Amino acid sequence: MKLSDSRTINADATTVWAGLLDPEVLKACVPGCTEMSGSASDGFEATVVQKVGPVKATFKGAVQLSEMNEPTSLTISGEGKGGAAGFAKGGADVRLEPQGDTTILHYDVEAKVGGKLAQLGSRIIDGFAKKMADQFFENFSNAVGEADPESAEGIEETTKKKGWFKKLVS
């Protein structure tokens, strides 16, 4: 499965870069993530609970970061094992492109699933992956960026959603 897209995040590249390397941010942003530990240099250990179609499982996995060119690009690779549910593994090439005050985050994901996930969930895996990516970047934008002033939701909740991570680092 391949997935390529880009997102505009209301934060500068340095902030986005720092967010990508922070286990607390990742834990808050990865949908279903219940545990996240480790560091950018040693890799992260994560536990994610997710339901893919008829298959619900707890995935335990390791995530490695490599090809790190601060603050412009990095490669994320990892593998999650879900026991009887099977496994998911893959990688993402991430590139950060500054644009004014914002950053465009480009990603190319290549992933594969195996075991029950493939046997029962293959028809829905592409849609599932896209949904996961959408949720992640929505959470990530909210965490590291200024809320989008264009969105009605953003206007109402500007204070509440004002990039808690950015407040911490700035």
Add this chain to the structure above:
Amino acid sequence: MPKDDGIGAATVRREDVRFLTGVGQYTDDIKAYGETVAVFARSTVANGVIKSIDTTTAAGMPGVLAIFTGEDFAEVGGNPAGWLINSRDGTPMHEPKRPVLAHGKVRHVGDAYAAVIAETLEQAKNAVEAIEADIEELDAIVNMKDALAGSNYVHDEIGTNQCFDWGWIEDNRDATDAAIKGAHHVTTLELVNNRLVPNAMEPRSSRAEYKAAGDEYVLHTTSQNPHLTRLLISAFVLGIPENKLTVIAPDVGGGFGSKIYHYGEEALVLAAAKKLGRPVTWTADRTEAFLTDAHGRDHVTKIELAMDAEGNFLAFRTETLANVGAYLSNFSTATPTFLHGTLMAGNYTVPNVYVNVKAVFTNTAPVDAYRGAGRPEATYSLERVIDKAAREIGRDPIELRRQNFIKPDQYPFASAAGLEYDSGNYDALMDKMEEVADMAGFAARRKASEAKGLLRGFGVNAYIEACGIAPSNLVGVLGSRVGLYDAATVRVNATGNLSVMVGAHSHGQGHETAFPQVVAEMLGIDASTIDIVHGDTSKIPFGMGTYGSRSLAVCGSAVVRATEKVINKAKKIAAHMLEVSDGDIELKDGQFSVAGTDKSVSFGEVALKAYIPHEFPLEDIEPGLEETAFYDPANFTYPSGAYCCEVELDPETGKVSVERMTAVDDFGNVINPMIVTGQVHGGLGQGIGQALLENTTYDENGQLLSASYMDYTMPRADDLPFYTVDHSQGNPCTHNPLGVKGCGEAGAIGSPPTVVNAVIDAMQSGGKNVTHIDMPVTPHRVWSAMQNA
């Protein structure tokens, strides 16, 4: 008038009473004190190196009694292939070991590398989850062409993914090449025979008990072939002596080939039962059935048909890649070779046939015989290319076939693919088909379809198959490592009822009804006094199992021979009772009478006398009335048929529906026409399923994507039409005592090309010059083909 008893009667299936009232006894129904459950840890990757398996945590979990890994079976034997195929250069095929549990490497998704035995199913499943297996995933070998070209091997030790490169008949190769080179017209077709999952209603299940008192084992298992399973476990895998191992196949809910073979789970539960001293049962869930039952078909074929200017067939030449999966299942090497290549002359007088089959290892489930086994692949290739040829040279497809049919006065006919057909009349089948299918009304029906905006297509097919496998002397020459006879014991009890022990196993075929009809006819007694005993190696002399439409032709013949022996002995007893010589005794309607007199004794009186042998001439006759016969056939049997169907195709969506389906078969003599019709119906359902719906899909990583009924489309009642089935055109088999040919697979052999030919015809009638489409003919494929035409 139809008979109401004996041979030819449409006797209602007696076994259906227990099946339909829920009192059948299947393997998983068998319970005793101390039951335990086995669950397997199965690979989630298609190809991987087992670095380590840590069972420490799992072993400490509640209810866990034992855990096995491949290491525990490293010293025992492997599950062998039953048929040795030699390559064209004379070298023997590659036979990598197939262990009880994967050891060193896992080779397909679902390959078992460990097993947990626990008190309950839930505990066993939880413990399997806790096994920590470090398996390093390697690139999967999935596509057959890539497998042959690459240097990544399913079995490193053999250094190739090619199991064999087989030529049939190698001596005919040059002549076939020359015939094609010099032909007036050559039609070429490349096609895929799609991979199928057997999907028996009852998934596989095995239950073992060990009886320490006698050092004896009992294995209940879902088998079509309990004696062969015992033989393989004894001689090759675990070394348990045959006289210490009883294999029982109780009621079995369908097999379609997938339960012919011995599987590792059977060996595992036997070993576990001995270790624990408790019964151990494993029952596959549906996902395990998809992942590990031997699959069927999976051929990629290029076929050429050469003709002269008059449309006479000069040669068929095929090149086939046959997927054997990750390991050689027991008959996997025979299926794409001798059950396929020998049928590549079809119903035709074609003088030249050459077949090349390369069998290829891949990181997928093993592939073996599935309803029809090789013969559907042969028929599909032949009958598709003939249809294409007819279109290319502007001939009617039925007339072109008729022109090339073997004629009734040519039997016995030596086919160009090496078989000797004993009887048949293909024109008569075609005549009958044209009549009962109301071909004359097709034009009007097509018009009616077109008025609804639908295209209507007509497809036809003629098939021949080889059943009643097989003469042991012949198959021995061809590489079989077993004989293919069968056996029966007819036991007449003192009170006059009979137990008939048969080597054939019934798992849907209706033997319990049909076999007594034969014996009842011969003895002139009521069939209800005759019971069939099958599926238990401790009760039956021997058997080679049920597959290849062989039960009646081979085992039924053994029943006839044993019954003849019973009659001969009973005549001696009757002669003694009536004080005449046995030559004067006649048996009619259950009475032994002295020819030309009114003196007689009944069958029941003779039976009683056999067991209460007062005043018996013991020097001439032993007490008792029980006889055994082994029957080894003189030849295959050759059922044949003419099939046609009409499909409606919606050009807007590509959806195809089969509207009419006609099957006219020559099965020789028919014992029970109702059962035969039912067998044809079942086969047609599976064949239409293959043609329109079913497909087994592995992704490029060897993950099985169609592993449930959400993605693997089984035919449902509303996918199938009402059938017109006719078996009035029987030409009896000339070499077995019943004159029967076998009917179990015909429907699945004859229907796929019929349906696809009709789909092509429908598209052509809509002005789309589509000449080929691969199965399953899904709406997407049809629609795409029509857009691109």
